[in-house]
Amino acid sequence: MTRQLLLEVASDQAAAFAPLSQITGEELTLVERKRFDGVHELVEVLVPLALGTLPFITKVLVELIKARQHVRILYDGIEIGGVTEETAERILANLLSKR
Amino acid sequence: MTARQKLDEYLRASRRVQDPKPALIAHYEALFEPLRLGIQGYNLQPPELVVTFSPQRRCETIQIGGDAFLIYDEYLGQTMNYLNRVLFNAKNGDAVQAYAMKYIAENLRIRQRPLNASMFALAYGKMRNSAKLGTTTSARERGGMTTLQEVFVIAHEVAHLLYAGSKAFRVDGSDRAQSILLELEENRHRTDTADKLRERYGMTFPEAELIEVEDERIKIVRAHGTRHIEEIACDHWSFRNCLDFADVVLRMPREQSFRAILVTLRHLRALRYFDGLLHFYLTGDGTGFAQSRLAQLREYALRKAMRFTYVYEEDGSSSDWNAIDAEISDLLDRYDNLVEFPLLFDLMDKVKKLRCDELVEPSDEIRASELEVLVDKLTGWAGDGQ
Numbered sequence: 001m002t003r004q005l006l007l008e009v010a011s012d013q014a015a016a017f018a019p020l021s022q023i024t025g026e027e028l029t030l031v032e033r034k035r036f037d038g039v040h041e042l043v044e045v046l047v048p049l050a051l052g053t054l055p056f057i058t059k060v061l062v063e064l065i066k067a068r069q070h071v072r073i074l075y076d077g078i079e080i081g082g083v084t085e086e087t088a089e090r091i092l093a094n095l096l097s098k099r
Numbered sequence: 100m101t102a103r104q105k106l107d108e109y110l111r112a113s114r115r116v117q118d119p120k121p122a123l124i125a126h127y128e129a130l131f132e133p134l135r136l137g138i139q140g141y142n143l144q145p146p147e148l149v150v151t152f153s154p155q156r157r158c159e160t161i162q163i164g165g166d167a168f169l170i171y172d173e174y175l176g177q178t179m180n181y182l183n184r185v186l187f188n189a190k191n192g193d194a195v196q197a198y199a200m201k202y203i204a205e206n207l208r209i210r211q212r213p214l215n216a217s218m219f220a221l222a223y224g225k226m227r228n229s230a231k232l233g234t235t236t237s238a239r240e241r242g243g244m245t246t247l248q249e250v251f252v253i254a255h256e257v258a259h260l261l262y263a264g265s266k267a268f269r270v271d272g273s274d275r276a277q278s279i280l281l282e283l284e285e286n287r288h289r290t291d292t293a294d295k296l297r298e299r300y301g302m303t304f305p306e307a308e309l310i311e312v313e314d315e316r317i318k319i320v321r322a323h324g325t326r327h328i329e330e331i332a333c334d335h336w337s338f339r340n341c342l343d344f345a346d347v348v349l350r351m352p353r354e355q356s357f358r359a360i361l362v363t364l365r366h367l368r369a370l371r372y373f374d375g376l377l378h379f380y381l382t383g384d385g386t387g388f389a390q391s392r393l394a395q396l397r398e399y400a401l402r403k404a405m406r407f408t409y410v411y412e413e414d415g416s417s418s419d420w421n422a423i424d425a426e427i428s429d430l431l432d433r434y435d436n437l438v439e440f441p442l443l444f445d446l447m448d449k450v451k452k453l454r455c456d457e458l459v460e461p462s463d464e465i466r467a468s469e470l471e472v473l474v475d476k477l478t479g480w481a482g483d484g485q
Binding site: 005 | 100105108109111112113114115116153159160161162163164209210211212
């Protein structure tokens with residue numbers, strides 16, 4: 001089964017990932033969470049990381065980073081750091097190759 | 100994918116999880132059962148309880164599609180149990196500082212900082228040797244206390260669902276919270292506050308300072324009214340459920356239940372301090388501790404509710420309440436000295452020093468994964484997580 005990448009973004013930015021469902025044929029999984037401390041304006045989007053989805057995910061990520069939007073990336077329980085406009089593609093491809 | 104499959108994928112992506120033992124899942128199901136009935140009492144659909152074990156140690160509710168899941172992290176319970184041990188058995192702040200090192204190591208590990216994590220893990224290994232805790236409290240008494248604290252955390256989370264989903268709950272809960280906050284406003288600047296503090300601590304606090312503290316508190320309430328009201332309302336519902344659980348299941352004496360519940364808020368604040376230290380180490384930003392004021396307000400509101408329950412609902416005498424309240428103050432002072440002050444002052448300075456020579460992570464992946472193995476060994480993650 002394809003491993004999922006979890007992207008935490010502002011609720012109003014999640015729609016940018018919607019076209020992914022056309023590539024995967026699966027409805028996009030949105031996870032809304034409310035932490036114990038009561039703060040919640042963020043949403044997490046679960047996106048399948050595969051060869052077919054990589055270009056689209058990278059494109060949206062780079063756009064979000066350029067627009068200085070909040071993005072937190074989790075994969076396999078690890079928070080992925082150092083993702084910039086320049087490194088996004090390489091880092092995601094690296095994660096994909098490590099599966 | 101079904102909702103359950105989506106949840107499993109979410110857990111796998113979001114947390115470094117270990118599978119909890121089946122017996123533990125049954126234990127938490129039993130804690131959750133009375134709360135499930137409470138939710139149904141408001142004609143709402145209870146969320147599915149999911150038990151995890153991860154370094155984040157969080158209790159949270161998530162929604163996937165139309166399905167709600169309440170995720171309880173068993174590592175939170177273990178951490179509260181450890182902090183209870185610190186509270187009862189430690190003689191100084193060494194033990195909590197050692198534990199903070201372990202927490203920071205585990206959480207740097209999941210942020211791709213294995214070299215920095217290993218430095219904290221080594222510090223943990225060294226510090227824990229000089230911070231051995233005795234066993235003056237019986238494990239059974241502490242076990243009951245930890246269980247009640249877990250119920251408090253889970254019930255508080257459930258209460259947020261009720262607050263969002265039920266108008267009746269919201270109206271009732273906010274009325275009660277409003278009246279407590281109103282009382283706080285009305286009682287401020289009372290001259291006997293200084294007298295009480297002098298009696299308790301044997302020292303005089305300048306009145307102007309006390310007024311300043313009170314005014315600050317009121318300002319915070321006004322600025323964040325709605326959110327504070329929700330938190331206080333949720334604490335209250337959780338508190339009532341805990342009392343029932345303490346009576347029926349744990350058969351815990353009232354005053355012990357009061358203490359256990361109040362200490363829960365301190366534990367949650369200590370966890371925020373751990374996160375604040377981690378954040379400070381990573382970013383140099385030391386403002387992650389500001390939430391402690393909300394915690395003070397919640398503590399104030401809970402103590403009011405406890406007094407009300409004891410004196411008005413259960414016909415206890417005011418003088419008995421005063422004795423219980425004094426014991427609560429003693430225990431919370433102990434918590435300050437053994438847990439919170441060592442984290443806020445002493446450890447903050449140590450982390451500041453470590454931050455100055457922050458280590459550059461290796462770019463070599465093999466070296467990085469060797470360090471990860473080392474961190475897991477030193478923090479006990481590779482064993483049973485303790």
